[in-house]
Amino acid sequence: MAKSNKPIVWGLFAAGGTVTAFITPALVLLTLFAAMRFAPTMFTYESIHAFAANWLGKVIIFGVITLSLWHAAHRFRVTLYDFGVRADLVVATILYIIAAIGTISAFFSLLSIH
Amino acid sequence: MSEERQIQLEVLRYNPETDLEPRYQTYTVPCVNEWVVLDALNYVKENLDPTLSFRWSCHMAVCGSCGYMINGEPKLGCKAFIHEYGDHIRVEPLAHFPIERDLVTVVEDFITKFASVKPYLIPKEEKPISAGEYKQTPAQLMKFKQYTLCINCMLCYAACPQYGLVPEFLGPAAISMAHRYNQDSRDGGRDQRQEVIASHEGVWECSFVGACSEVCPKHVDPAGALQQVKVASTIDWYQEHLMPWSKK
Numbered sequence: 001m002a003k004s005n006k007p008i009v010w011g012l013f014a015a016g017g018t019v020t021a022f023i024t025p026a027l028v029l030l031t032l033f034a035a036m037r038f039a040p041t042m043f044t045y046e047s048i049h050a051f052a053a054n055w056l057g058k059v060i061i062f063g064v065i066t067l068s069l070w071h072a073a074h075r076f077r078v079t080l081y082d083f084g085v086r087a088d089l090v091v092a093t094i095l096y097i098i099a100a101i102g103t104i105s106a107f108f109s110l111l112s113i114h
Numbered sequence: 115m116s117e118e119r120q121i122q123l124e125v126l127r128y129n130p131e132t133d134l135e136p137r138y139q140t141y142t143v144p145c146v147n148e149w150v151v152l153d154a155l156n157y158v159k160e161n162l163d164p165t166l167s168f169r170w171s172c173h174m175a176v177c178g179s180c181g182y183m184i185n186g187e188p189k190l191g192c193k194a195f196i197h198e199y200g201d202h203i204r205v206e207p208l209a210h211f212p213i214e215r216d217l218v219t220v221v222e223d224f225i226t227k228f229a230s231v232k233p234y235l236i237p238k239e240e241k242p243i244s245a246g247e248y249k250q251t252p253a254q255l256m257k258f259k260q261y262t263l264c265i266n267c268m269l270c271y272a273a274c275p276q277y278g279l280v281p282e283f284l285g286p287a288a289i290s291m292a293h294r295y296n297q298d299s300r301d302g303g304r305d306q307r308q309e310v311i312a313s314h315e316g317v318w319e320c321s322f323v324g325a326c327s328e329v330c331p332k333h334v335d336p337a338g339a340l341q342q343v344k345v346a347s348t349i350d351w352y353q354e355h356l357m358p359w360s361k362k
Contacts, residue, residue, distance in 0.1 A: 002313060002314075003308070003309070003312045003313055003347075003351070004312060004313055004314040004316070004318045004347075005351070006314065006318040007344075007347055007348035007350075007351035007352070008351070010318070010344060010348055011348045011351075011352070014344070014345070014348070078321045081321070082275070082279075082321060082323075
């Protein structure tokens with residue numbers, strides 16, 4: 001039996017799961033507050049923009065976005081499999097391409113913020 | 115004091131010599147509340163129908179022989195108390211295994227898989243008996259003690275939807291037992307076991323449903339073991355592919 005190459009995607013999935021478990025609920029709450037026009041000064045457009053313009057801020061935002069994407073892609077792949085969609089290779093390819101596109105576009109969008 | 119009540123025990127019957135397919139047979143059994151489902155089965159065997167076949171041995175959750183589906187859930191017959199159920203109890207053979215006869219299943223698939231992970235100590239270095247014991251600290255023992263409690267009852271295989279979907283899957287008990295020896299400070303066989311458990315049919319078929327840990331009568335937590343195996347196998351993969359000089 002050959003060793004599986006699944007660790008590549010599982011590693012991203014596990015890291016993404018850890019990140020999203022801690023950060024996504026907070027982000028959902030903050031976004032809700034912002035939508036209700038209740039944004040503390042720390043979360044105004046200007047301060048978030050300044051955060052994204054900073055190199056460390058870029059790295060953090062990039063990590064949160066891409067790891068969440070890879071986590072979601074892998075989770076969705078496994079969920080589809082559990083629901084009986086057995087075309088695993090097709091499903092995996094499509095989902096991971098979406099995650100890769102998201103990763104690349106996050107990279108360039110973050111670079112464009114000054 | 116013991117309270118007697120009558121239960122309807124609905125048991126799946128299958129005799130490969132006479133039956134084309136399994137059927138259900140219901141027995142009326144006078145029970146006391148302290149009984150377990152295995153007692154009710156034994157009452158049937160002794161008093162009502164000696165042709166009923168089922169495996170059991172110790173009656174104390176040690177041997178792992180009396181696993182059945184009880185009202186659709188994998189349970190040990192000797193740990194499922196009558197007072198936890200209503201007056202109608204359905205007993206079927208463990209799910210995901212072929213039926214040999216009545217409640218007796220064909221377990222060769224599990225035994226082959228279990229043996230394939232080398233579930234025994236492979237010493238790092240062979241010592242002559244005169245050199246004494248392989249010593250271990252309590253902290254080293256704690257790392258794997260929980261996994262030694264597995265009694266090979268196969269409830270986790272009957273509970274695992276992945277094993278039901280993908281019969282090639284190595285399954286919870288085999289992988290957590292491999293993990294038990296991998297975690298043992300006296301053991302040096304991890305590389306040999308990884309060849310089997312880090313394969314696609316090994317730990318990577320697990321999608322972390324967690325049903326194995328819920329049904330385990332010995333609280334082994336196979337799902338936790340499999341997650342640890344995934345983390346360790348992922349670290350292995352990166353070491354082998356990104357730092358090929360670090361191993362062997």
